[in-house]
Amino acid sequence: MKKTNKIIITTIVMSIVIWSCSKVEVGYLSDYIKYESPILYVDSGSDFTSVKLLPDGSTKPLTVELLEIRNKETGTIAEDLLTLRPLVQWTEAYSYETDTTLAQVQAKLKTIDVPAFEFNTINGEIRWNPNTREAEASEYEFDLKISNVRGEKTYPGIGQVVMQPFVPVTYVTGSRIQVRRVTPAATLYSYVEDLDALYDGTSAINTVTKISNESAPGVTVILKVVDKNGTPFNPKTGEVLPNWPGFNLPFYEETSVDTELTDEEFIFHFPVTPFPFYSWYNANNPFRYYHIPNGSIGEIDVDEYNPDDEYWLNFRTNLQINGPGTWEIKIMYPNVTHK
Secondary structure (H helix, E strand, O other), X not given: OHHHHHHHHHHHXXXXXXXXXXXXXXXXXXXXXXXXXXXXXXXXXXXXXXXXXXXXXOOOOOEEEEEEEEEOOOOOEOHHHHOOEEEEEEOOOOOXXXXXXXXXXXXXXXXXXXXXXXXXXXXOOXXXXXXXXXXXXXXXXXXXXXXXXXXXXXXXXXXXXXXXXXXXXEEOOOOEEEEEEOOOOEEEEEEEOXXXXXXXXXXXXXXXXXXXXXXXXXXXXXXXXXXXXXXXXXHHHOOOEEOOOOOOOOOHHHHOOOOEEOOOOEEEEEOOOOEOOOOOOOOOOOOEEEEEOHHHEEEEOOOOOOOOOOEEEEEEEOEEEOOOEEEEEEEEOOOEEXX
16 A cells, blocks of 8 residues: 555656656747738828727737738739838918918928838738829738747738729818898808719719829828809909808818919819818818809899899818829809809
8 A cells, every 4th residue: 555655746746847848838829819800991192090909819929921912913012012101290280370381381280101001010910001092903812921929820811902993182061152132131042062073073063183293202182163154253353262151161262371362263283182171160160161252243043033132152162182292172052153
């Protein structure tokens, strides 16, 4: 019996000795690390930050390295996304109230050369920037190498990128024109253009046209208002005025620097896109408001028109220009003639 107990004790002791000499694995690195959304949809030309990697219980901290990003269709390295290009960035917050000159705005800007995205080596986030306008493919895929205290592993094809087409001009709702009688007050005509007509350029009242690449990386925006015959109203002599009478609404001059007025148009300048960049009104929306006073109006083709009454013409745009260059916004009243 004593011999049996001695054997058992010896076995236990030897097991402990063997266990204590064995190498203990430190940490854990999963084979199943992934993005919550393995397909990342990016709006070309915009700022966008992807989701983080899901570590699947892997020991932190992780070090994440982008091994390769490539055109999914051709398999070639995505040089269009990796090429360094100029990008304008803000160094301080912009204020439409105090930053009223080009020099004041430019003092808050810097230009750096960066690719279309920045990669976070800690959590795998990808921050896309407006240089994605230069993307040449619609789909990409990429590989990662991830390491921690346990070691490192390669994750081929862990993420895919789908580039949504760049939209140079976006709208919230259709642009609006109005014919208002002053006394007795009444809206005699009001029309909101269909969004599809704005996007395909067939709108009867509002068109937006890129004229050239001049002013890039900023924008020059020309606003022209014409009657049904194409005759322009003159901003320089007060034939087109900002705001709607009796309201306190935003207009383009508030987010323009060095605005010019000519006999036919407003010319707005801003050194960075989008335009309009900022609005103090209603959650930074792009709505802008103007009107034409009675003294500039000839005849109005509406049933209730009386030449002895006083009128004004209101219009509202709601667009945002996302691409750099020189653009023209044209508003046309199809039922009004210039005096």
